[in-house]
Amino acid sequence: MTRVALYAALLGAALLFLIPLYVVGTASLKPLEEIRAGGLFSLPVAPTFAAWAKAWGSACVGANCVGLKGYFLNSWLMALPAVAISVAVGAINGYALTKWWFRGSEFLFGALVVGCLIPFQVILIPAARTLATLGLFGSLSGLVLIHVAYGVPVTTLLFRNFYLTVPDPILQAARLDGAGFFAAFFHVILPLSLPMLAVASILQFTGIWNDFLFGVVFTGPESAPVTVALNNLAGATLGAKEWNVNMAAALIAALPTLVVYFVSGRWFLRGLTAGAIKA
Amino acid sequence: MSALSVQDIGKRFGATPVLSGVSLDVAEGEFMVLLGPSGCGKSTLLNIVAGLEEPDAGRIVIGGRDVTRVEPRDRDIAMVFQSYALYPTMSVRRNMGFGLRMRGTSRGETEALVQEAARLLQIEPLLDRRPSQLSGGQRQRVAIGRAIVRKPAVFLFDEPLSNLDAKLRAETRAELRDLHRRLAATMLYVTHDQVEAMTLATRIAVMNRGVIEQVGPPQEIYDRPASLFVAGFTGSPPMNLISGEIVAREGQAIFQPDGGGPALPLPEACRPGKIILGIRPEDVSDPLSLPEISRWIPHILPLRMEATGADTHVTFAWGEARITGRFKPAVTEKNVVPVALDLAKLSLFDPATGLRI
Numbered sequence: 001m002t003r004v005a006l007y008a009a010l011l012g013a014a015l016l017f018l019i020p021l022y023v024v025g026t027a028s029l030k031p032l033e034e035i036r037a038g039g040l041f042s043l044p045v046a047p048t049f050a051a052w053a054k055a056w057g058s059a060c061v062g063a064n065c066v067g068l069k070g071y072f073l074n075s076w077l078m079a080l081p082a083v084a085i086s087v088a089v090g091a092i093n094g095y096a097l098t099k100w101w102f103r104g105s106e107f108l109f110g111a112l113v114v115g116c117l118i119p120f121q122v123i124l125i126p127a128a129r130t131l132a133t134l135g136l137f138g139s140l141s142g143l144v145l146i147h148v149a150y151g152v153p154v155t156t157l158l159f160r161n162f163y164l165t166v167p168d169p170i171l172q173a174a175r176l177d178g179a180g181f182f183a184a185f186f187h188v189i190l191p192l193s194l195p196m197l198a199v200a201s202i203l204q205f206t207g208i209w210n211d212f213l214f215g216v217v218f219t220g221p222e223s224a225p226v227t228v229a230l231n232n233l234a235g236a237t238l239g240a241k242e243w244n245v246n247m248a249a250a251l252i253a254a255l256p257t258l259v260v261y262f263v264s265g266r267w268f269l270r271g272l273t274a275g276a277i278k279a
Numbered sequence: 280m281s282a283l284s285v286q287d288i289g290k291r292f293g294a295t296p297v298l299s300g301v302s303l304d305v306a307e308g309e310f311m312v313l314l315g316p317s318g319c320g321k322s323t324l325l326n327i328v329a330g331l332e333e334p335d336a337g338r339i340v341i342g343g344r345d346v347t348r349v350e351p352r353d354r355d356i357a358m359v360f361q362s363y364a365l366y367p368t369m370s371v372r373r374n375m376g377f378g379l380r381m382r383g384t385s386r387g388e389t390e391a392l393v394q395e396a397a398r399l400l401q402i403e404p405l406l407d408r409r410p411s412q413l414s415g416g417q418r419q420r421v422a423i424g425r426a427i428v429r430k431p432a433v434f435l436f437d438e439p440l441s442n443l444d445a446k447l448r449a450e451t452r453a454e455l456r457d458l459h460r461r462l463a464a465t466m467l468y469v470t471h472d473q474v475e476a477m478t479l480a481t482r483i484a485v486m487n488r489g490v491i492e493q494v495g496p497p498q499e500i501y502d503r504p505a506s507l508f509v510a511g512f513t514g515s516p517p518m519n520l521i522s523g524e525i526v527a528r529e530g531q532a533i534f535q536p537d538g539g540g541p542a543l544p545l546p547e548a549c550r551p552g553k554i555i556l557g558i559r560p561e562d563v564s565d566p567l568s569l570p571e572i573s574r575w576i577p578h579i580l581p582l583r584m585e586a587t588g589a590d591t592h593v594t595f596a597w598g599e600a601r602i603t604g605r606f607k608p609a610v611t612e613k614n615v616v617p618v619a620l621d622l623a624k625l626s627l628f629d630p631a632t633g634l635r636i
Contacts, residue, residue, distance in 0.1 A: 172364065176358050177377050187366075192368055
């Protein structure tokens with residue numbers, strides 16, 4: 001009996017969260033007239049990918065009617081290096097902080113934790129000034145730099161907590177075996193870190209891909225990521241609202257994070273529960 | 280020239296002194312055991328020899344070369360850790376070969392050396408397994424294999440047997456002794472287990488509170504402990520320690536235990552005064568089991584009897600002290616007295632300094 005109630009409650013919750021996705025999905029496949037005429041929950045009568053094609057290739061993003069494809073590519077060009085660099089730096093930081101104690105390491109770690117807690121908005125203006133000085137303002141590389149700077153505290157914290165569970169004698173053995181800082185990291189520590197690499201990469205990827213604020217502040221019209229382009233596409237005021245195109249565009253923008261989660265969700269859970277390492 | 284020389288090492292953690300003025304010489308081919316209770320500083324000393332911790336004072340000399348400021352990798356040492364510390368993601372083969380590869384030994388030569396060490400330790404069938412697929416005893420062998428494959432000048436062992444069960448521990452102990460003989464290698468071995476120390480060591484260094492209290496061959500440590508601490512830490516049950524006073528009566532020294540009880544005439548002249556008398560339980564027994572010069576104590580009372588199978592431990596009240604003796608299993612409450620002490624085996628300690636007189 002309790003079991004039935006439990007499943008009913010879980011199913012109800014799942015449906016509640018899936019309804020918006022259902023509405024967006026069906027609407028993106030309907031012709032515009034059908035949306036205007038029909039109910040919100042009805043299935044498309046004559047499903048078509050026309051809205052997807054338009055959103056991808058020819059919808060107006062602000063004044064440029066070029067579709068999302070260029071911005072979609074921008075997002076990849078920004079997210080991949082930003083994820084790779086922030087995860088790599090976080091892993092090395094976490095390793096240095098836990099396994100190579102040095103004077104001031106506790107203070108550095110404290111400073112990094114504060115970095116995790118600072119809200120986005122606080123750093124916008126100093127960051128803009130810094131990028132301008134570096135000549136990176138308005139470019140994708142500038143955006144990558146911002147995401148790396150903002151991501152490193154979080155990834156460092158993740159890896160530090162993970163490496164605390166790796167017994168110190170393993171690293172001492174490596175030092176006696178002749179491995180230096182990087183040799184021990186690449187041969188001994190990094191192979192242990194696969195679950196945490198997956199977790200950190202997924203967290204960073206979803207965060208960076210979905211970011212809107214940094215994108216809108218630090219990029220120009222050409223270098224905007226897909227989230228900013230989606231906003232400009234949906235917010236275009238000329239003519240009638242093309243709901244089906246907007247919905248298709250929203251799905252295009254959301255697709256990569258969905259795929260990443262479905263493909264690596266298993267790893268994600270495993271990494272979050274990864275604990276002590278048995279030698 | 281000694282293979283390893285620890286010279287006047289001092290170390291403190293914050294305000295707490297952990298090691299003070301520790302010096303120790305380990306000869307070529309010697310099996311030196313550092314024996315002491317937990318917290319006595321023996322593991323810290325081992326880490327300092329390994330280069331994993333820096334001493335505040337003193338020098339470490341290995342093979343005639345001062346290595347106090349030398350990186351662990353360049354000290355020509357190998358270490359076996361209590362937790363084995365194998366690399367979890369590497370096969371046994373790669374675990375054992377890692378140190379050689381890091382030092383630039385070629386792939387082929389590494390493989391040959393790993394095979395040789397694996398044959399010596401009989402772990403050849405395990406070479407392609409991961410550490411997680413091995414039992415505790417097998418991991419221990421791999422950890423030893425990883426150390427011997429490099430043929431270092433000095434081997435360091437940090438309580439390597441303490442994670443094994445009793446039977447396996449005894450077997451591995453015997454193998455370690457074997458291995459030491461076959462490799463003729465210099466070994467420094469840390470343990471809190473006196474049986475390990477007695478069976479493995481060519482010499483034992485007993486540590487207490489950051490100081491080495493006595494260095495010597497196992498039998499000497501056992502027979503002639505240099506201090507009350509060494510006397511109480513070695514042997515099972517440990518040495519009986521009885522406080523009392525020596526008085527001179529008609530030219531003979533007589534030991535009078537505190538709290539009354541039968542007096543004991545001593546074989547040699549002794550300065551009168553407060554004293555602590557030490558005697559091993561096996562030197563306290565029935566008169567027929569002990570040599571002739573032993574002395575009877577007629578009127579002491581048995582308090583407790585503990586049968587261990589091979590012999591029975593009987594505890595008596597002697598004055599206010601408790602003294603335990605080893606008797607044949609046939610002993611009963613009725614025939615346990617008189618008790619004899621082997622006077623040739625007495626140890627006398629100064630109660631003020633705790634040192635042997």
